[in-house]
Amino acid sequence: MRTLTRELKEHLGQPVTMQGWLHKKRLLGGLTFINVRDRSGLAQVVIKDKDEVEKLRGMQIGTVLEVVGTPVDEPRAPGGVEIHDSTVTVLVPVTDEPPIEIDKPLSHKPDNLDTLFDNRVVGLRNLQEQAIFRIRSELTRYIREFLYKNDFVEINTPKLVAGAAEGGAEVFKLDYFGQEATLAQSPQLYKQIMVGVFERVFEIAPAFRAELSATTRHVSEVTMLDVEMGFIDGHDDVLNFLQDMVYAVLTRLYQEHADNLKAVGAPELKLAETFPRYTMAEIHKLYQEATGKDMTKEIDLTPDEEKWVCEYAKEHDGCEAVFATGLPASKMKFYHMKGEGDTARSADLLFRGIEISTVPQREHRHENLVEQMKAAGVDPSHPGFSHYLLAFKHGLPPHGGFGFGIDRLVEKTVGLGNVKEAILFPRDINRLAP
RNA sequence: GGGCUCGUAGUGAAGUUGGCCUAUCACGCCUCCCUGUCACGGAGGAGAUCGCCGGUUCGAAUCCGGUCGGGCCCGCCA
Numbered sequence: 422m423r424t425l426t427r428e429l430k431e432h433l434g435q436p437v438t439m440q441g442w443l444h445k446k447r448l449l450g451g452l453t454f455i456n457v458r459d460r461s462g463l464a465q466v467v468i469k470d471k472d473e474v475e476k477l478r479g480m481q482i483g484t485v486l487e488v489v490g491t492p493v494d495e496p497r498a499p500g501g502v503e504i505h506d507s508t509v510t511v512l513v514p515v516t517d518e519p520p521i522e523i524d525k526p527l528s529h530k531p532d533n534l535d536t537l538f539d540n541r542v543v544g545l546r547n548l549q550e551q552a553i554f555r556i557r558s559e560l561t562r563y564i565r566e567f568l569y570k571n572d573f574v575e576i577n578t579p580k581l582v583a584g585a586a587e588g589g590a591e592v593f594k595l596d597y598f599g600q601e602a603t604l605a606q607s608p609q610l611y612k613q614i615m616v617g618v619f620e621r622v623f624e625i626a627p628a629f630r631a632e633l634s635a636t637t638r639h640v641s642e643v644t645m646l647d648v649e650m651g652f653i654d655g656h657d658d659v660l661n662f663l664q665d666m667v668y669a670v671l672t673r674l675y676q677e678h679a680d681n682l683k684a685v686g687a688p689e690l691k692l693a694e695t696f697p698r699y700t701m702a703e704i705h706k707l708y709q710e711a712t713g714k715d716m717t718k719e720i721d722l723t724p725d726e727e728k729w730v731c732e733y734a735k736e737h738d739g740c741e742a743v744f745a746t747g748l749p750a751s752k753m754k755f756y757h758m759k760g761e762g763d764t765a766r767s768a769d770l771l772f773r774g775i776e777i778s779t780v781p782q783r784e785h786r787h788e789n790l791v792e793q794m795k796a797a798g799v800d801p802s803h804p805g806f807s808h809y810l811l812a813f814k815h816g817l818p819p820h821g822g823f824g825f826g827i828d829r830l831v832e833k834t835v836g837l838g839n840v841k842e843a844i845l846f847p848r849d850i851n852r853l854a855p
Numbered sequence: 856g857g858g859c860u861c862g863u864a865g866u867g868a869a870g871u872u873g874g875c876c877u878a879u880c881a882c883g884c885c886u887c888c889c890u891g892u893c894a895c896g897g898a899g900g901a902g903a904u905c906g907c908c909g910g911u912u913c914g915a916a917u918c919c920g921g922u923c924g925g926g927c928c929c930g931c932c933a
Contacts, residue, residue: 449896450889465893481884497891518884520865525882525894528867531926536866591932607933632932633856639932724929769933776933826933851925 426457426464429492429502436491439464439504440512442546443484445524446477453477456524457488458546466490466504473509482523483543485513523547529842531637541846541855552684554845557831559678561625563670564646571662573648574619577626578611580604583805591631593641604629607824609756612649613783614812616820620651625827635850637839638724638775638829642848649822656758656766656782659821660744663770663780664696667742671834687836688773693740698768700747704730720749728774744780745769755797756790758782758821770823773833782821787813 424437441459453468455477466488468474477484490507521527521540526549529537537544544550565575581597582605592603607628615622628645653659675682675690699707705717708726711733716723722730722745734743746768753765758781760766767781784790790813794801801810831843841847846855 445893447892447895448889449892452890452892454892454895456893467891469890479885495891497893499893518865522866522883525866530867532861533867533926535925540866628933630932634930634932635926636928636932637926643933645933779933824933829933 425461426459427461429464429504432492433494433502434491436489436506437504439466439488439490441486441488443477443480443482443486443515445482448474457486463499463548464502464504465498465500466507466509468507468509470507473507476509476511479516480511481515481518483515483519483546484511485515486510487512519543521547529837529839531839534839534841538841538847538852538855545845549685552681553831553835553837553843556674556678556681556685556687556835557827557843560670560674560831560834561646561827563673564666565625567666567669568621568623568648571621573621573623573650574615576612576615576619576622576624578605578608578615578624580627580629591633593629593631606630607645608647609824610806610809612647612822613756613817613820614809616649616651617812617815617817620818621649623648628824633850637841640828640840640844640847640849644827644844646825646827647822648825649820651818651820653782653819653821656760656768656780656821659780659782659823660698660746660768663778663823663825664742664744667696667770667772668692668694674834682835685835687834691735691739691741693738696740696742696744696770697734697738698744698746699730699734700764701745701749702747704745707733720752722769722776727771727776731771731774742770742772745771748781754781755793755799756781756783758784766821770825772830775829775833776826777829777833778823778825780821780823782819785813785817785819 422438423440424432426439426441429437439457439459441457443455444458444463445456447454451469453474455466455468456463457466487510488504488507490504492502493505494501495503521536521544523543523546527537527544527547545554581602583602592606594601594603605628608624608626612622612624624647626645628643630641630643632639650659650662671690671692701722704722704726705719708729709715709717711729716726730743730745731741735741747764748767750759750763750765753767758766765781767779769776770778770780784793787810791801791810794806799806801807828840828843832840835843837843841849
């Protein structure tokens with residue numbers, strides 16, 4: 422029977438069997454301390470017997486061990502418990518030293534990210550790296566739980582799709598049994614189709630972007646949360662829903678994972694229950710007043726404005742999340758619904774300086790949609806779109822939703838400087854392995 | 856795609872107005888000492904053709920040209 426490190430306190434005075442990895446050795450002569458790592462954390466093992474210590478000679482961090490010993494109360498030990506009278510068995514000997522440090526925080530300096538990712542397979546065992554991905558796992562769990570509670574159905578849509586897609590980003594092309602296919606850059610069309618089935622659907626899945634972008638916020642394989650909901654009562658319905666989701670998920674994380682957030686040096690959370698909303702025109706104006714730089718001719722927000730408005734909202738509204746509304750109609754996709762005047766019913770959610778979500782209302786009226794497609798130069802009779810239109814012909818209610826970058830959410834929640842650090846094995850223009 | 860910038864032991868850094876460099880430090884590794892460590896401590900040791908190729912020079916980690924590989928910003932995009 423295996424006992425986990427977190428269960429040791431329940432077994433004081435009784436011999437237990439532990440299995441895990443050698444995480445740290447400290448030899449003090451007649452007394453040796455080792456840390457054993459398992460899925461629940463670290464345990465300190467004290468070894469006095471010379472023959473037992475000798476078994477660990479030449480064994481590097483990463484060696485897989487079984488330790489039989491007795492947990493005892495020990496205020497001097499980390500966690501207040503340690504293992505005495507230990508017998509060690511090496512299950513998998515490791516004699517090569519790790520290529521990157523496992524027992525100390527790793528450098529996340531931009532210059533060193535290449536080394537970090539080259540040695541990712543081993544480096545992820547580092548406790549600080551683990552904490553990032555523990556947080557990531559919990560964030561996606563909280564999101565799922567929030568969506569299930571609100572009556573959503575989780576779906577899976579194809580990632581191999583026919584040549585024509587929904588436009589926007591560059592796509593990866595590949596050979597599909599002699600036909601040209603692409604990797605899906607978004608489940609956009611499918612999730613709208615599914616509104617006709619379940620009203621409320623979501624998907625957490627990779628999306629592929631072939632942009633030749635080399636920045637701290639772009640990768641070619643991104644994990645997207647896609648949400649779509651039917652029978653909405655206006656665009657604000659969707660904005661409010663996203664706002665409530667983000668608020669619920671982040672406040673829960675800061676409550677339940679203060680320890681992991683501290684381990685990675687995450688910033689304090691400053692969030693209001695109602696996120697401030699500014700139109701892009703207002704942001705251009707405020708930015709110009711504050712910095713003197715005129716961005717009013719820009720259609721979208723510049724990266725610097727995104728950073729600036731988040732700082733502004735944090736000070737002015739006590740909230741690190743802010744909506745930028747009033748996307749100019751010229752940036753509109755054919756499936757977006759027109760808004761007031763020269764705008765689309767679409768907003769961006771910015772958090773800690775970066776866009777993490779785009780929140781449009783969709784055009785649900787078949788005739789209008791066909792017209793907008795034609796205006797955008799998209800052929801409604803193309804097989805990539807005819808199926809999509811069929812769903813509208815057979816009745817889709819007013820609906821809206823959002824695409825939400827999980828990687829960016831994790832990056833900013835943890836306080837990292839590059840979205841790749843929030844991804845186990847990131848893909849970018851010059852990295853395809855590990 | 857454009858601009859800027861970086862490349863020194865397994866890891867992180869110093870040295871870069873040419874010569875005190877036979878390349879320095881820390882972590883890690885090896886040997887020895889150490890019974891309360893928890894970034895343990897102490898003594899000693901191994902480990903780098905300074906990304907690669909060529910040039911200038913009496914002399915190049917350092918200057919020049921090329922090349923390869925990174926990074927950051929912009930554009931594009933989410």
